[in-house]
Amino acid sequence: MSRPVPTLRGWVVGACGVLALAGAGWFGRVDLLFAGLLLTLTPLAAMLAVAFDRPWLTVRRSYAPDSVPAGDGAQVRLEVRNESSRPAPAFSWFDAAPAEVGAIAPRAFPSLAPGDAATLRYTARAGRRGAYLLGPLRVQRSDPFGLARCGYAVGESKVLLVTPRAVPLGRGGPEQARGEGHDPELVRHSIPSADEVIPRDYRPGDALRRVQWRASARTGKLMVRQEEQRSNPEAWVLLDTVHTHDAASDDFERAVELTASICTHLLELGYLVGVHETGPRRLSGVYELPGGDHVLLAQLAALEQGRENDGDYAGRLSLSLRAGGGGSPVFLVLVDAPAESWRDVVPLRRFADPAVAFLMSATARTARASLEAGGWVCVDADAGVDAPAAWARAAEAQRGRARAGFVGGRHV
The missing domain is CATH 2.60.40.10 (Immunoglobulins)
Structure with missing residues (x-):
């Protein structure tokens, strides 16, 4: 409850009462004395009344x-x-x-x-x-x-x-531009066993590395292997949450929105989406539909940058990729961390397909040289680039790398 205060009318009535009391003392008038007391005490009584007569x-x-x-x-x-x-x-x-x-x-x-x-x-x-x-x-x-x-x-x-606003990213993207011809498989097993490899007829555009020569010799026609997975495919996002500047970063807000957009897009495509942070862990880890998108967005709503560095985010991401057998899409969202912070992440390119780094600021762009040397696709996503545009740039860069013959970070 706030303190009771006189209104403008109350101040005027009280002031008139004070003047009446002064006149009573000056002229010795009893009627002015009574009037002054009445006008002075009435606003005080009104303040007491509104203070104690509280509505229920x-x-x-x-x-x-x-x-x-x-x-x-x-x-x-x-x-x-x-x-x-x-x-x-x-x-x-x-x-x-x-x-x-x-x-x-x-x-x-x-x-x-x-x-x-x-x-x-x-x-x-x-x-x-x-x-x-x-x-x-x-x-x-x-x-x-x-x-x-x-x-x-x-x-x-x-x-x-x-x-954060999860913006629709549209059809297609870097996760569907892996350089596997015109028949990219969304659901694929990174290290399939023998009974999980199903040969099928060769189709124009299929990569030659998928040709199954034994089945081709047996059937007399070119056969390629079609790899299937017994569970949902996985995708991983690493979000930079370490703050290195004194001022609040608008780049981080755009990074959170981009992360939300990527994750919800991948969830809708059927992926299990795992999110790691460079700072202390505040997110639950792996999300899936139904309901995972709402949980992720609710956790991202309260996510803040911090000065403390986890120190083991590369190791945690490596364990996640190795547990899944490798070959999963991996997306880095870099904000404030300098280039040396990503030294341990660069070698993880061999477990990722595709491997895309979104550079949200000038500080993040200092990591471009080392990441691209390690086979990562780097996309500038500064203040002039929204989430759909950044996603389209990543898809185009991945298709260009595939046309150039890059597979798993190597030229073939």
């Missing part, structure tokens, strides 16, 4: 939807009920909200009979991801004469989750 209200808060992408609006619904045995007078109300959501202008609150309820609605919108605490509801009342007012906090606060 309950508030039930809900959001539709419970979480929204950055920039979208959520409908806030407040069901206010008068639990008192007396009618609640008319108020003005607003909802407490952080600066990122914006101030909610005071609005009129209807008078409620005992037991009655009223529903208040407004739209909350935040342009940046995060977990924002809305509430409690603030109501403000005045006395019947309008001499004093007082504010009250009613109900509890509730978190509104604003997730």
Whole structure:
């Protein structure tokens, strides 16, 4: 509850009372004395009245939807009920909200009979991801004469989750441009056993490295191996969360949005998506549909940069790739870490197909030389490049590498 204060009318009445008291002392008039006491004490009595005569209200808060992408609006619904045995007078109300959501202008609150309820609605919108605490509801009342007012906090606060915006990336991408002719397999096994290799007829555009010579000799026609996988394919994303500058990085916000867009795109294609961080672990690891996209976006909403470096992110990514047999798509999203931070990641190219690094800043671009020397495809994704454009650049660069005959980081 805020402290009761006089209104403008209350200040004027109080000032008139002080003048009347001064006149009573100057002229020795008893009537002025009584008038002065009345005018002076009335605003004080009104302040006491609004302070102690607190409304007995309950508030039930809900959001539709419970979480929204950055920039979208959520409908806030407040069901206010008068639990008192007396009618609640008319108020003005607003909802407490952080600066990122914006101030909610005071609005009129209807008078409620005992037991009655009223529903208040407004739209909350935040342009940046995060977990924002809305509430409690603030109501403000005045006395019947309008001499004093007082504010009250009613109900509890509730978190509104604003997730990063996952932008559709369109059809095709670097994960579908592996240099395997016109028949790239989304579901493939990196190290198939003998009973998992199924020969089929050669089709124009099939890579010669997939020709199965024994089956070709037996059937008298060119056969290629079609590799199948017994479970969903895996893809991995490594997000740079280490902050090396004093100022907040807008590049990191774009990196989180790009990560969200890539992960949701891969999930829709049927991948199991694993996410690693260069800083301390805050994400759960591996995500899959159904539901994995919502869990990932909710965790990315609260993700922040930190100064502390995990130190073992390359090792964790290596273990994940080795456990999956290698050959999985890997995407690096580089923000603030300098080139030397990626020295241990470069050799992991031989376990990744494709291997793409998105360079989100000038600092990240210092790693280009070492990454490209190790066989990684590097794509500039600075402030002028949105997520779909960066994804299209990566796909085009991967197709160019495939046409040039690069396989697994080697020229064949």
